[in-house]
Amino acid sequence: MSDPLRLGRQSSWGERAGHLKVIVPAQGGPGARIEDGRVRVCLHLHTRPRSSDASLDPVDALCMAAAAGADFLVLTEHDASWTPAALAELRAAAGPEAARTVPLGGRELCLPDAHLLVVGALPPLAPELMGPGQTRALVEALHRAGCAVVLAHPWDVRWQIPPRMAKEWGVDAVEVVGARHREPGDAGLAAMRAAGLPGVAGVDAHHPEHLGLIPACLTLVPGWVRDEAGLIRAIRRGEVA
DSSP states (O other): OOOSSOOOOOSOHHHHHTTSOOOOOTTOSTTOOOTTOOEEEEEEEOOTTTSTTOOOOHHHHHHHHHHTTOSEEEEEESSOOOOHHHHHHHHHHHOGGGTTOEEEEEEEEEOSSOEEEEESOOOOOOGGGGSTTOHHHHHHHHHHTTOEEEEOOTTSTTTOOOHHHHHHHTOSEEEEEOTTSOOOHHHHHHHHHHHTOOEEEOOOBOSGGGGGGGGGGOEEEOTTOOSHHHHHHHHHHTOOO
């Protein structure tokens, strides 16, 4: 049975994305790994209709992630989660040109104090955990449910979240490379190192014109990562680059 949140695919990837500037790493290709054996992950991306502020087709996103050499694509939706059945349907719809890339369901939780990227199945959450001053308690609840938690775009003008605060909240990593957001600069990176926080990359794509940014925003994890559980473990351990 088709997922009620349909993929919305109307034409082939080549027809829809012919106008995009696609940057494919020289070492890319089906099943490829970079020279030191690490795995590439696209960690922060939104699609329609599961994110109300996005217009990006999930099939196009998966095909672009594959063209960029990603081994995993984490769909961090705002409004609805991807079920395993829907992810399987997405992979089938993308076809052989995206076979190298495994899509995973995630979420971006928009809180009064911060935005959090969640890797893993989102558990039922008490409404009070989504309120101001509850970020640490929310992160603890997500960890108990077996999820990994990344602080999204903390250096944006709206947030300016210092690394010491991220450390107090207990997040597993901080988004430091983002094609659509301010980056930390030398002082921010030094503060992150002092706080013992690992950094990840994230494109935060919402629309088709963002797809070409994916190759510059891939997070690297150890070569032993082969599935969602392994990716969560790597992020929780700080084995990211």
